[in-house]
Amino acid sequence: MLNYRVDGRERRFTIGSHPEWSAAAARKEAESLKRRIDRGEDPLGRRQETRQTPTMADLCALYIERHLPKKRPSSQRDDRVFIRTLILPRFGPEKVTAMRHGDIEALHREISAHAPYRANRLVALFSKLFSLGINWGLTTENPAKGIERNPERMRTRYLDADELARLQAALDTYSSQQVANAIRLLLLTGARRSEVLAARWDQFNLESGVWTKPAASVKQAREHRVPLSVAAVALLQAMRAEASSAYLFPGKAEGRPLGDIKKAWASICRRAGLEDLRLHDLRHSYASYLASAGHSLPTIGALLGHSQAQTTQRYAHLLDDALRRATEHVSTVLSAGRGP
Template sequence: MPRLNFTKKALDSLPVPADGKRANYTDTKVSGLELRVTSKGTKTFSCQRWVKASARPERITLGRYPNMTIEQARKQALHISGAIADGENPAEVRRQLKGEPTLNELFSDYLRRHSQLVKRSWREDERVFHKYVSPTFGGRKLSALNRRDFVALHATISRTAPIQANRVLALCSSLFGWAEDVGLWDSSNPAAGIKKNREKKRDRFLQPSELPRFFQALAAEPSDTVRDFFLACLLTGARRSNVLAMRWEELELTEGVWRIPDTKNGEPQLVTLPTQLVTVLNERRAHTTGAWVFPGTGKTGHFTEPRKGWERILTRAQALGIVKALAEVDSWSEQRIQDMTEKALFQPTDVIQGCAVALGKHDMTPEQFSLSDLRIHDLRRTLGSWQAKHGASLAIIGKSLNHKSVQATAIYARLDIDPVRDSVTRAVDNLLAAGGVTAPGDVVPFKKKSS
C-alpha cells in the first residue's frame, strides 16, 4: 500500500482508479490512518489497527475527504488507536463514533432545550444557524470540529457581512457553552476567544427631512398589521421582539402604559404609550380577537416577520423622495405632483425606474433618495434621538428604552447636546409634527389612501 504524507495538495492530486478499481494510501504521519479512493473519485478516511483480542486487523470508517479535513482525520485516528490500545472493543469504538451528535443535532437540542425557552429571539438563532453554519459544518461530528474551523467560518462571512460574522460566532460560542453546561461537550469551546470584527455603533435614525415621506409611505401600507407594528416600534422605542409579542393583557390603554414582563436585559419594563398610539391600539382592539396585538398565522400565534413590509415602506419612501425632488427642480404643476405622488405610493418601483432619466438631467440618481440603510432597529434609535433633541436626560432616555447601562444610552448624547428639558411625550409630539402627521397631541389617523 503506497505511503505518503497526507497534505491537501497530495490528496487533491491523487489519480482516479480505473472503473471498478480502488486505491488505498496510508499516512506517514499517523499510523493506521488510510485513505481509500474509488473509481468515482470518492475519497474516504479510515483507521485500521491490529486488535489483540481477535488477532486480526479492524478498520473503522472516519469520514469523506474533503468534508473531513486531514487534521480532523488524524485526530480521530489517534483517538481510535489509543482506545484500542487501552483494550476497548472496536465495536464499542464504532458505536461511540456513531452515537456522537453532529453539530446540526446539537443545535436542535440547544434550540429546543434552551433558546426557545429563554430567548424571544430564538427564531433569529434558528435562521442564522441554518443560513451560515449548517451548510458548512452541520453534518460533522462534534469531535471533528476545532477552533480553526470557526476562525475560517468567521473569515469567510466577514468578506461580505462583517457584523453578521460576529453574530454567527457569538451563536456558535453560546451553543458550545450550553453543551458544556449540560454535559454534551467536555472540551474547550472552539468558537470562544476568536477575534471579532470591529463594530462601529450605529447612530442612524430618521432625519427630520425624511420623516414626512416615511409617514406617507407608512400610511399607504395595505397591511394594517405591518403599518401599526412599525408605528408602535417608532412611538414606544421598544425592541422589535417585544412589539411583535405584545399581548393585550400587558396593555392598560386608559393609563397609557405597557407592562412588558420579560425583556432582553432580563428585567420587566414599563413603557409609556403616547396618546397617538393609544388611539391606534384602541382601533385595533375593536377589530382583532385573541391574545396578540399583532396576530399571525405561524406557530407562535403572533406576527413574526416584518421584513417584507419594511422593504415595501422604504421603497415607497424612496419613490416619494424622487417625486418631491423632481417637482421642485422641474416646477411641476399641482396636478402632476398629485398624480405622481399617488403613483409613488401605489406603484413605487415604476416611479423609481421611470424617473431615472429625468433625475440624470439634474445630476441626481434614484439611489440618492433610498432609505435602504435604515433598519427596523433604527426606529428605536429614532425615539431616543428625538428625546435627546428636545432635552431629555440620559437617565430618562435610558429608562424609556430600558437600557441597563449609561454606556448603552450614551450614543444619544452624541446625536444632540441640547440642555436637558423634556421627556418621551414631547419627543413623540415633535417627531410626528416634523413628519407632517399631526399637531402635537392630536390623534394620528393612519389609514390607507383609497384608490
Template sequence: MRSHTVTFLKGAAVKIKFTKKSVNELKCTSTYGREFVRDTECRGLCVEVRSSGGKTYYLTYRDARGHQRSHKLANAADITPQQARVLCNRARAKIVMGTDIAEERAKLRAAPTVLEFFNTSYLPYIKSYKRSWETDVSVFHNHILPVIGSVFIDAVTAERVGTVMRAVQSKLSAATCNKVLIMMRYMFNLAIRWRTAGIVANPTAEHRLHKLSNHRERFLSAAETQQLIAAVNNSPNRMLRYIIPFLLLTGARKREVLDARWCDIDTARSFWRIPITKSGRERHVPLSAAAAELLQSVPRRRNCEWIFANPQTLKPYVSIFISWNTARTAAGLSDVRMHDLRHSFASFLVNAGCSLYEVQKILGHASVVMTQRYSHLSQDSLLRAASHAGAVVMTQAQA
C-alpha cells in the same frame, strides 16, 4: 509452510516473537473459537486468533484495582507487528500516567456528531428560553451543518472551525460571520458545561470576532418624521399607519409591537406591559397621551387579542418589510431601518432633557452601557450647549 498453532492457557500464555510471517501463520484450534498468544518483544502485547481466520492486536494490563483488563489496538490485517508495538507502548504510557483508557474509549464511542448534539441537546435547550431560536436553526442548517455536521463533536478542531468561517466570509457580511462564530462558541461552551462525551476544550477559542464599524447614528429629524408618517398613511397596508407611529411613540422593538396584546394595555395607569422582552424580563412601557390616543384609533376585531393583527389572519404579522420598504422609499428615507425608529425615540427623550437612566428604563436596557449609543444630541442642541458655554466663559473673561 509451518504454522504457529497455539492455545491460550490461563496463567501460561504462549509467547512468540511477532513478525509478519509468524502472525500470518497463527491458526486457532480451540473449541472456544479463539486463542491468544503474547509477543516476546513488547510487554502486554498479544494477538487474538479466531477460528474464522481473523486476528486482532490487544494490550492486556491490570487496572488501578488490580483487575485484568484488555484494550483493543487494531486489526492485525491493518497494521504490522512493529506498528502494534508502538500502539501498545502508547497505551501503556497513558495507563502509567493515570488515564483510564477503557473509559476514554467509551467516551469516544458516546460522543455525538455536531448534528446529533444540535438536535438532541442544543435545540431543545434554546427553545426553552430563546424567542429567536429559529434564527439559530437557520444559521446552523445554512452555514454549520454543511461543513461539520457529520463530524463527531470531539473531533471538531480549530482548523475545522476555520473552514466554516472561511466558507461564510466568502459570501456574508462581517456581522453575519460574527453571528455564526458566536453561535458555534456558545454551542461548544454548552457541550463542555454539560460534560458531553469527548469534548474538553472549545475549538472556537482561537478565533476572533470581526471588528464592526456599523454603529451608525441615524435619527429622524422632525421633518423626516412627518414625511414618514405621511407615507405610511398612504400605504396599502392599512395597519402600517398604526404600527410605525406606535414604534416612534414607545421606542419598543419591532417584534414587541407586532406581538402586542390588548390585555397588556393598562389604560388606568397609562402603561403597556411587555411580558417577555429581549432581556428575558417583563417591563412596563409608559404610554404618552399621543400613544394612548393612537391605540384608541386602532380598529378592534372580535375575538382577536392582538392589537396590530394582520386583518387576513387575525394573527401577528410575520413580517411587514415589504410595506415598510415601500413606505420609507416613498418618503425618501430608504436608508432608515425600522430599528432606527427606536434610536429616534431615544434621541427625542435625550433632547427633551431626560437622563440616560430614564432612557435606559424606558427602553428596557439591562445596563446603561447599552443606552450610551442612544444619547445622541442634535446639532441644534450641541450648538445651544456650546453657545451657552461660550457665554459663560465670555462673561467670566469680561468680569
C-alpha cells in the same frame, strides 16, 4: 477480521471487506493492530467510543431543546437559521471533540466577506454551543475562543423632520394599515420590532396608559413597564375597537402574531424616498427626539428598557442642543442683570 483478547475478553475487529481490502493489505493492517494491542490498546473499544462521541448535530439538538427556549423569540429564530443553514450543512456529522479553531475561523472569514456583523453573531453562537457542551460533558474545549471579530460601529441614523413627514405620508397611503400601525407604534414607543409584533392586548392598560412587557419578550429578560403617550393610546384605542385577536397584529396563521415585515418596510421606504433606514433606526429616532428635548440619559434608558447605562450613552451627544438652550437662558438672564 482480527480476533484478539483484552482483559480476558475475546474481541473481533472488522478490518474491512473484499475487494476494497486485499488479503495482503488486510494481513499488514492486522500486524499493525496486533502491535497496538500489545501496547495495551483496544482498537474495537476505541472505534465504539468514537462512534458514540456526540456530533455537532447532537450538540445543536441539545442546544435547541435545553437552551433555546430561554431566549427571546427573535433570538430563537436567528439561532435556528444559523444552525439550519450554516452549522449543520458544514459541520453536522463532525464529532464535537474533533472541531478545531481553524474550522470555525474559516467559516467566519467566508461570512465576513459579505456580512461581517452576521459573521460575528455566528461566532458568538458557536462559542455558546461549546460552552454549554463543556457544561454538559460533551467536550472539554471551546474552539471558538480567541477568534478575532470584525469591527462593528454603532449606527447613528435618525429620521429628521422632513424624513419623518415623508414616512408618515407613506404610512397613511400604504395598502396594509395593520403594518402601518405596527410601524407607527414603533415610532411612538421606541420599542423593539419583536416586542411590537408579538404584543398582546392583555399587556396594555389603555385607561392608565401603560404597556407592561413580559420578561419573555424583552431583551433584558425582566418585566418592563412603560408609560404610553397620548398619541400612542389614541392609536391603540382605535385598533382595539376593531380587534378580533389576542394579538395587536395577528398573522395569517391562526393564533400566531404577524411575522416579519421587512418587505413591507422596504416598500414603504421606497414610497417615502428614505435610504439606508432600518426598522431598528426608528428606535434610535425615538431616543434622539427624547435627547433633543432635553430628557436625561437615565430617563431615555428607562423608556427604552436598557439594562446598562453605557447602552444609552450613544445618545449623549444629542443632549447638546438642550444643554445649549439651558446655558443660553442663563446667559440672557445674567446679561440683563436680573436674577432668576
